[in-house]
Amino acid sequence: MEAIWGIDLGGTKIEGVVLPADWQRNLQQLQPLARLRIDTEADKGYMHILHQIQKLLQMLEQETGLKPARLGIGTPGTRDPVTGLMKNSNTVCLNGQPLKKDLEALLRIPVIMANDANCFALAESRLGRVALEQLHPEVVFGVIMGTGVGGGLVVRNQLIQGAQGIAGEWGHNFLDASGGPCYCGKTGCVETVISGPALERYYASLTGQHIKLKTIVQRFQEGDAAASQTIERLLENFGKAISVVINIVDPDVVVLGGGLANIDLLYSEGLQRIRKYVFNNRLDTRIYPPALGDSAGVFGAAMLVSA
Known part of the structure; x- marks a missing residue:
């Protein structure tokens, strides 16, 4: 070989x-x-x-x-x-x-x-989180939440790219008009609402202060009101956006990646927001942080x- x-x-x-x-x-x-x-x-x-x-x-x-x-x-x-x-x-x-x-x-x-x-x-399915947890899912959805927002779809351990090469591109679905214009030419895309830069812009709109998301998370932990609003915006819209993916492809596992995957609240309160919007009376999809960095x-x- x-x-x-x-x-x-x-x-x-x-x-x-x-x-x-x-x-x-x-x-x-x-x-x-x-x-x-x-x-x-x-x-x-x-x-x-x-x-x-x-x-x-x-x-x-x-x-x-x-x-x-x-x-x-x-x-x-x-x-x-x-x-x-x-x-x-x-x-x-x-x-x-x-x-x-x-x-x-x-x-x-x-x-x-x-x-x-x-x-x-594909990496998190074959080498990373899914493999290390010794799971054997039929469908895995990989999420990137960082400077941009994207995704990938793996079915039976094989990557699905789609007829137009855009399978998994949940970052450019409409989420909320308040996100404003996106570089792709549309308005209110997921990426304009819950990417790192989008959340930093939102915090700046409340405070006039342009700071990094990592600092916003720290301020949230210290009880800062504007930071709390920013994290609430993330959690609520994360729940809405992921619930759409779950409603359509019903993955066994979702693995989060990118800088925002380090926010612990996504795996606790974030799950509650997904449950709130998913078309089921419970959430069986497992949500994991990445293993491969x-x-x-x-x-x-x-x-x-x-x-």
Whole structure:
């Protein structure tokens, strides 16, 4: 069996990993054969990003003495399955580009691509929280709540990408008009209401103070009234937004990721808000924090080429 190669393409850094062929043997003590990061340098343009990926791959080859037969890549945005062009990426120079085709021509190996939130969901299912809890769910929904809001859907341990490549994109469903305009062109998206920057803007609208969400959480714990309103906004809208996902796909497990996944209230009071809105008289879906931290993206990219 061949080693498993993955690359997580981010806006500021590109991370690569090489996993052993028998990675499933001991998940709790999994040791990559190599794991490296370099800067994306996205401001230098699309072609420079391609060559940074090539550079990182060559560094991994030098460290392991191996060569990949194929490569999994997690990306910001997604590849349109009809046109083959990138879309919905906040690394805007990728949009409209045939990234998969160009990488395959440059690297001369097959490339399998997926959105970074999809990679998170796949990693937490196969390597992370779901695997470590020894669960055997049919459906897992992975949530990203950080600078942006996204999601990924895994069914029977396989990633679902959808006819338009947007499966799991709950961050751009309508939630509340008070969120205001979204970069996607719509108004009131989930991302405009419960992302980290959205909550920071809300706190600033109450106080005139522009502070980080981590500080807002600290102030909430100290009894600050505006911080309490901000956390209440998060909890109530989290419950509404997740209940829609549960009503539609009824996942066995939801794993939260991103910076907001560190807010403990989401796993207690947040559950009560989901129960309030879900179309059932109880909540059987299990809600978990992540197990892989910032490893999820690159491990999930590697999982794209693992059976």
